[in-house]
Amino acid sequence: MARIQFQTFRDHDNKFILIGALIALLVGIGALSALYMEHNGHIVTGMNNQIVWGMPHVFAIFLIVAASGALNIASISSVFNKKAYKPYARFSGLLAICLLIGGLLVLVLDLGRPDRLIVAMTTYNFKSIFAWNIILYNGFIAIVIVYLWTMFQKNLNGYTKYAGFAAFIWRLLLTMGTGSIFGFLVAREAYDSAIYAPLFIISSFVYGLAFTVLFLAMLEWTTGKNFMPKDIVRRFRGLFIVFIGGVLFFTLILHLANLYASQHHGVEEFLLVNGGNFPTIFWGGQIILGSLLPLAILASSSFGLSRRGLVLASILFLLGGIAQIYFILIGGQSYPLNLFPGMEVTQSGFSDGAIGHYSATMPEIMLGIGGLSLALLMTGIAVKVLPFLPKPWADEA
Amino acid sequence: MTRNNFDFSEAGGCGTSSCSCKSQDTGKAEDVTKRDFLKGSAYAAGGISLTSALTLFTFGGSPAQAKEDETAISSKQRWGMLIDADKCGDDCDTCVSACSEENGWKNTGNPLTDTIWIRKIKVKNPETEHETTMPLMCLHCEKPPCVDVCPTGASFRRDDGIVLVDRHICIGCRYCMMACPYKARSFAHEAVEDQKEHAPRGIGCVESCTLCVHKIDKGEQPACVSACSKSAGGAMLFGDLNDPESEISQTIKKYATTQMRADLGLNVGVRYQNI
Numbered sequence: 001m002a003r004i005q006f007q008t009f010r011d012h013d014n015k016f017i018l019i020g021a022l023i024a025l026l027v028g029i030g031a032l033s034a035l036y037m038e039h040n041g042h043i044v045t046g047m048n049n050q051i052v053w054g055m056p057h058v059f060a061i062f063l064i065v066a067a068s069g070a071l072n073i074a075s076i077s078s079v080f081n082k083k084a085y086k087p088y089a090r091f092s093g094l095l096a097i098c099l100l101i102g103g104l105l106v107l108v109l110d111l112g113r114p115d116r117l118i119v120a121m122t123t124y125n126f127k128s129i130f131a132w133n134i135i136l137y138n139g140f141i142a143i144v145i146v147y148l149w150t151m152f153q154k155n156l157n158g159y160t161k162y163a164g165f166a167a168f169i170w171r172l173l174l175t176m177g178t179g180s181i182f183g184f185l186v187a188r189e190a191y192d193s194a195i196y197a198p199l200f201i202i203s204s205f206v207y208g209l210a211f212t213v214l215f216l217a218m219l220e221w222t223t224g225k226n227f228m229p230k231d232i233v234r235r236f237r238g239l240f241i242v243f244i245g246g247v248l249f250f251t252l253i254l255h256l257a258n259l260y261a262s263q264h265h266g267v268e269e270f271l272l273v274n275g276g277n278f279p280t281i282f283w284g285g286q287i288i289l290g291s292l293l294p295l296a297i298l299a300s301s302s303f304g305l306s307r308r309g310l311v312l313a314s315i316l317f318l319l320g321g322i323a324q325i326y327f328i329l330i331g332g333q334s335y336p337l338n339l340f341p342g343m344e345v346t347q348s349g350f351s352d353g354a355i356g357h358y359s360a361t362m363p364e365i366m367l368g369i370g371g372l373s374l375a376l377l378m379t380g381i382a383v384k385v386l387p388f389l390p391k392p393w394a395d396e397a
Numbered sequence: 398m399t400r401n402n403f404d405f406s407e408a409g410g411c412g413t414s415s416c417s418c419k420s421q422d423t424g425k426a427e428d429v430t431k432r433d434f435l436k437g438s439a440y441a442a443g444g445i446s447l448t449s450a451l452t453l454f455t456f457g458g459s460p461a462q463a464k465e466d467e468t469a470i471s472s473k474q475r476w477g478m479l480i481d482a483d484k485c486g487d488d489c490d491t492c493v494s495a496c497s498e499e500n501g502w503k504n505t506g507n508p509l510t511d512t513i514w515i516r517k518i519k520v521k522n523p524e525t526e527h528e529t530t531m532p533l534m535c536l537h538c539e540k541p542p543c544v545d546v547c548p549t550g551a552s553f554r555r556d557d558g559i560v561l562v563d564r565h566i567c568i569g570c571r572y573c574m575m576a577c578p579y580k581a582r583s584f585a586h587e588a589v590e591d592q593k594e595h596a597p598r599g600i601g602c603v604e605s606c607t608l609c610v611h612k613i614d615k616g617e618q619p620a621c622v623s624a625c626s627k628s629a630g631g632a633m634l635f636g637d638l639n640d641p642e643s644e645i646s647q648t649i650k651k652y653a654t655t656q657m658r659a660d661l662g663l664n665v666g667v668r669y670q671n672i
Contacts (some may be wrong), residue, residue: 048509112569112601130548187578347519
């Protein structure tokens with residue numbers, strides 16, 4: 001195999017600049033939204049004492065999970081020594097860092113006291129998975145920077161596989177930690193399951209790869225050049241099919257396990273059958289639109305092997321991912337706590353026993369979109385400054 | 398995370414020299430914040446993540462002030478409460494009003510976003526139609542999930558069993574609210590006014606019943622208990638669960654009592670009778 005040549009991104013048309021400007025605008029709106037929320041308090045959001053985590057957390061968790069998954073291409077290249085993925089390894093590391101920073105920023109700006117970030121960075125309760133996650137997130141950025149360094153610096157190339165291995169293990173821990181935020185909540189019936197850790201890991205593969213495909217497609221669209229040769233389209237398609245199969249499997253097990261225990265029938269009925277919008281978000285959003293439809297597209301021997309098919313499937317996977325996290329996060333919180341098993345709450349001054357209602361407000365939605373936009377903007381700037389991307393391939397017949 | 402010798406008024410009281418709640422900032426508080434910020438930034442820049450975390454965890458001091466030996470808080474006591482639902486009036490909210498007045502929080506009729514430290518709740522057995530009414534607040538667990546999940550250790554349990562939030566290091570992440578099985582915590586969604594000196598509060602932080610720790614430390618009873626015995630049914634009994642001679646210990650020995658969600662194994666400090 002010929003030596004891979006990398007380049008700083010160039011030869012694009014004005015569409016790239018226009019997209020960048022639009023994204024920068026969204027970053028600005030996100031920043032203003034954060035300021036507005038910080039100034040007025042969470043009263044200007046749809047969050048309340050029952051739905052304590054809202055849309056910013058949906059975006060933050062989605063981006064953080066996607067970040068660990070975005071590193072997957074680099075891991076396949078370095079750890080599993082699949083040379084076909086090597087041209088994308090640098091970009092994979094870059095995208096992982098940028099998505100993580102975008103997600104973390106949303107998470108931090110949604111804190112009640114974002115000004116106390118330094119407290120969160122320096123005062124730890126090691127029994128808290130949240131505290132471990134702060135270390136895992138920061139550590140991930142540090143390790144991936146070292147990993148990228150070994151890729152960029154010729155005389156350090158020999159260390160790439162070691163750094164790649166460390167990053168691979170770390171990213172598994174990171175996603176496990178993120179899933180465990182829910183897994184370790186014993187009192188909430190929708191959570192309290194160890195399966196959230198592997199579910200988040202396999203979901204990360206889907207989200208991360210979808211972001212990778214869409215960014216590469218955007219590069220192709222703005223340059224008219226080939227950044228995804230047929231062979232890599234075929235490989236990405238295969239990965240997607242395996243990964244989304246895994247997500248469906250773990251989702252099935254999660255709900256089957258709950259359905260087996262009669263004490264959880266109430267919450268399952270709420271989430272899957274009669275809980276307002278949540279059954280629609282689950283069945284329509286995550287399962288049909290975000291899993292089965294893209295799976296059907298990819299399964300098609302013609303469209304599924306085309307670049308367009310892959311791009312469309314990636315868009316659907318990301319929409320399904322947002323639906324999945326929204327369903328887990330908001331749906332799980334909406335179901336009331338079971339304060340007195342076997343009893344019904346008939347009156348309460350604090351909405352006990354009642355289904356929670358949440359309606360996201362514009363500032364919190366824009367904060368989430370701002371974080372996503374920042375991740376993409378940082379990626380776009382970085383590929384212009386440093387040679388993260390491979391040189392485009394010659395056009396194929 | 399358990400702390401001993403933690404004096405609530407020293408660590409969290411409004412107007413104290415180290416207070417940095419938004420609504421009560423002082424010049425000195427800003428100095429402290431800046432110093433903390435610079436110190437933290439240096440560590441963060443030096444070696445993000447593990448190294449800095451371990452360093453500060455090892456050498457960082459606790460904001461708690463030690464008390465004199467004779468008044469030190471210790472695990473010799475475990476403060477608790479027994480609520481007799483049979484004595485709790487259907488429409489009575491004396492305990493709620495007393496708590497609100499004592500601690501400065503207000504029920505504005507928006508339970509979704511108000512901060513509420515104690516509320517009345519009515520439950521019905523669907524089989525028998527039997528209804529029971531009772532107050533519900535932080536149950537001061539021996540193994541509190543809120544303390545386990547708090548990333549900064551702001552949620553903590555004193556050695557005498559009182560579960561509190563340290564307003565200096567609460568970052569408002571709300572993970573404790575996700576973890577509490579009793580929905581005992583609420584979040585200050587908007588600016589807080591008319592705070593009591595002994596009950597510091599602030600926008601963006603989580604709060605809950607303190608068991609009137611400021612009164613307990615002076616040898617008094619929580620406001621809800623006093624009010625209930627003075628002008629309502631006397632349904633609330635406060636005392637030391639570790640003292641076998643105390644009235645509360647004698648009562649729970651004699652009568653059947655209930656720990657809410659006993660299946661979770663949290664060994665709550667606030668127990669119920671006749672539910």
